[in-house]
Amino acid sequence: MPRFEEIKVGDTAVVVHAITEKDIQRFVDLTGDDNRIHVDKEYASHTPLKKPVVHGMLGASFISTLIGTKLPGDGALWFSQSLEFLFPVRVGDVLTVRAEVLKKHDGERTLEIRTDIYNQDNQKVTAGTAKVKVYEEEVPKDAPPASAEQTQETALVIGGSGGIGEASVLALAGAGFDVAFTYLKNEEKAAQIKEKVEAIGRKCVVCRADVADEGQVKALAQTVERKFGGLTAIVFSATGKAPAIKFGALEWGEMQRHFNVHVKGTFNVLKAFVPMMESRKYGKIVCVTSMYIEYPSTDLAPYITAKSALNGFSKALALELAPKGIRVNMVSPGMTETDLVAAVPQKAKMLIEARTPLQRLSQPSDVANAICFLASPQSDFLTGETIRVNGGQTMI
Amino acid sequence: MTQSVPDRVRNVLSAVLGVPADSIGEFASPQTLEAWDSLKHMNLVLALEEEFGVSFSDEQMLEMLNFKLIVATVQEILGA
Numbered sequence: 001m002p003r004f005e006e007i008k009v010g011d012t013a014v015v016v017h018a019i020t021e022k023d024i025q026r027f028v029d030l031t032g033d034d035n036r037i038h039v040d041k042e043y044a045s046h047t048p049l050k051k052p053v054v055h056g057m058l059g060a061s062f063i064s065t066l067i068g069t070k071l072p073g074d075g076a077l078w079f080s081q082s083l084e085f086l087f088p089v090r091v092g093d094v095l096t097v098r099a100e101v102l103k104k105h106d107g108e109r110t111l112e113i114r115t116d117i118y119n120q121d122n123q124k125v126t127a128g129t130a131k132v133k134v135y136e137e138e139v140p141k142d143a144p145p146a147s148a149e150q151t152q153e154t155a156l157v158i159g160g161s162g163g164i165g166e167a168s169v170l171a172l173a174g175a176g177f178d179v180a181f182t183y184l185k186n187e188e189k190a191a192q193i194k195e196k197v198e199a200i201g202r203k204c205v206v207c208r209a210d211v212a213d214e215g216q217v218k219a220l221a222q223t224v225e226r227k228f229g230g231l232t233a234i235v236f237s238a239t240g241k242a243p244a245i246k247f248g249a250l251e252w253g254e255m256q257r258h259f260n261v262h263v264k265g266t267f268n269v270l271k272a273f274v275p276m277m278e279s280r281k282y283g284k285i286v287c288v289t290s291m292y293i294e295y296p297s298t299d300l301a302p303y304i305t306a307k308s309a310l311n312g313f314s315k316a317l318a319l320e321l322a323p324k325g326i327r328v329n330m331v332s333p334g335m336t337e338t339d340l341v342a343a344v345p346q347k348a349k350m351l352i353e354a355r356t357p358l359q360r361l362s363q364p365s366d367v368a369n370a371i372c373f374l375a376s377p378q379s380d381f382l383t384g385e386t387i388r389v390n391g392g393q394t395m396i
Numbered sequence: 397m398t399q400s401v402p403d404r405v406r407n408v409l410s411a412v413l414g415v416p417a418d419s420i421g422e423f424a425s426p427q428t429l430e431a432w433d434s435l436k437h438m439n440l441v442l443a444l445e446e447e448f449g450v451s452f453s454d455e456q457m458l459e460m461l462n463f464k465l466i467v468a469t470v471q472e473i474l475g476a
Contacts (some may be wrong), residue, residue: 331467347459347468359423 004109004134006073007101013071015097015354017063019054019089020187025091027058039243059126062097070222070241071099072111072134080131081115087125091163094120096215102129109134126284131274154228155375156179159213161189163338164288164371166202167364168235169193169374173202177233180205180224184238203227210239221272231276233375236266239340241341244299258306261293266310270317274326283326286374287314291334291390311386316339318384327383329374334390336362401474402467408447409463412440425462448474 036043037053041144044052053206061084067076077087089095096118105113110133117126137331155172159165162179167365169181170193179197183190183206190206197204205227224231240261245254266287290307300318311330318328335341335352370387373379399407409424412459413431426432432440441474443456444450444466450473452460 345467347472350465350468351459351461352426354465 004136004157007072007104007111007134009101009104011071011101013066013099013222014215015066015070016094016209016216016219017062017065017097018094019059019091020348021091023058024052024054024091027055031055031057034222050089051090052165054091054093056083056089056126057087059089059095059117060128062095062117063099063128066097066099066115067113067130068074070219071101071113072132073226075137077133078130079133080249081128083126083128084147085126087119087123087160089125093125095125099130136176143351147374153177153232154224154230154267155233156224156273157235157237158265159183159236160206161180161186161193161232162237162239163340163364164333164367165235165237166193167368168237168371169204170196170200171199171365171368172233172235173197173204173376173378174376175188175372176202177375178228180206180207180228182207182209182211182220183236184208184210193349200334201225211269212260214271215269217272220269221276224273225276230280231273231283233286234273235286235288235371235375236262236269236270237288237371238262238265239288241340242300242303245302246299250301255302255305258302259309262306262310263313266313274321278324281325283321283324284379285314285321285326285328285376286371287311287319287328287330288371289314289330289332289386291388291394293332294396295394315384322383327374327380329379329382329384330386331367331370331374332386332388332390333362334388334393336367338364352393355393356390360391362389362391401471402405402463404447405444405463405467405470408443409440409466412436412443420463422464444470450474 021102024038028039033055037047037049038055039052039210041052044050063081064078086104098116100114101111102114110131112246113132114129115128117125117128119154152175155177157165157169157172157179160169161183169179173179179202181193187208194204194206207220207223209220211217238261240257270285287310289311292304293308293311296304314328314330321328335349335357349361367389370389373385374382402403404421406417409420413436415429415431426437441460446451448470450470451459456469459469
């Protein structure tokens with residue numbers, strides 16, 4: 001969160017939000033605006049708009065989020081706003097609210113900020129300008145001096161609503177970390193996980209983010225920095241479906257999809273978060289790779305290739321970041337009982353169990369425990385290392 | 397009353413390996429039963445083929461790594 005003195009003309013910030021039916025319902029419940037053009041599909045179909053249109057002020061309300069939490073953030077008092085609604089917004093649209101400082105008046109401590117909203121097709125749906133006064137907290141004279149030392153351990157789990165991700169979030173919370181995590185689609189499950197973390201007594205921040213999108217990752221970094229003030233550990237457990245595809249039928253798009261999650265996503269997140277760790281001269285990065293990069297299975301080329309690239313990327317960074325106090329390690333699970341393998345035939349799972357010295361599949365908690373160890377100070381003399389959580393299937 | 401596939405497999409294993417049927421658990425395998433060596437495994441395959449009136453492929457024989465997998469393989473062939 002920048003202080004007023006640190007804000008410059010040209011500074012920018014973004015907030016991204018995907019509009020859902022639930023948003024419309026909440027807005028109607030809160031404001032009472034149940035105009036049929038917004039809520040009645042049949043009615044809307046008989047208008048030139050053909051489909052319901054999202055309340056303009058619902059989209060515009062995210063300008064408040066942007067001003068109140070990012071630019072300038074805490075202490076902002078919004079005293080003027082112009083708005084033009086240029087293009088209809090529909091349920092399912094992904095809105096990107098962009099703010100840019102146009103003018104700064106030091107004497108009055110005010111900012112003039114351009115606040116435009118774009119949809120997923122980069123069409124400007126709302127244009128406007130905000131005027132904001134910035135107040136700062138008055139620190140009591142006898143308050144202890146602010147310390148740069150962060151004492152509370154904090155972790156960010158990328159892909160926290162998946163099987164291994166959820167187990168990692170809960171294990172880290174159990175080990176005393178405040179935890180932020182990202183999810184892509186499953187908002188309901190993300191909310192449940194947040195409740196579980198808070199029940200443990202730890203803070204939890206949930207962010208919907210596609211980490212292959214640089215803008216969304218920047219917004220994520222601003223949120224985490226604002227809520228936690230810094231970060232001790234980052235865990236990459238995001239993954240996508242990995243259907244079995246023969247090479248003859250494989251298209252590059254499928255390869256790219258896996259690279260986007262495992263390599264580009266990791267790249268974007270580390271670009272945004274490593275500077276936070278560098279400033280503390282300490283950080284723990286844990287990447288979830290896969291047993292299949294050392295013990296390949298047929299028809300999984302995109303998954304295996306992208307995970308192998310992640311393995312190489314992690315080792316390269318382990319070397320480069322070690323002098324800065326940042327450790328980069330990997331956890332390599334065997335087949336783990338999560339939704340991702342729900343479609344694998346039962347007999348195939350039984351064969352893997354029978355060929356595993358410890359005679360069972362990996363559980364998400366097995367992987368999470370190894371992740372937790374690598375996020376903790378107990379593993380401070382490890383970097384570039386891989387913990388294989390596969391019941392003894394690969395012994396290297 | 398007709399015996400279930402798992403019970404029939406267990407009885408065949410018991411007879412071929414010379415161990416009590418109740419000592420054969422779901423994860424019984426050559427690693428857990430000393431009597432289950434490679435020679436007995438071949439006898440076991442023949443006895444199972446006779447018991448169920450089926451013929452196992454080479455791949456299916458290799459997949460018979462424990463009691464549970466033998467049951468799954470037999471059920472797969474019988475369409476049970």
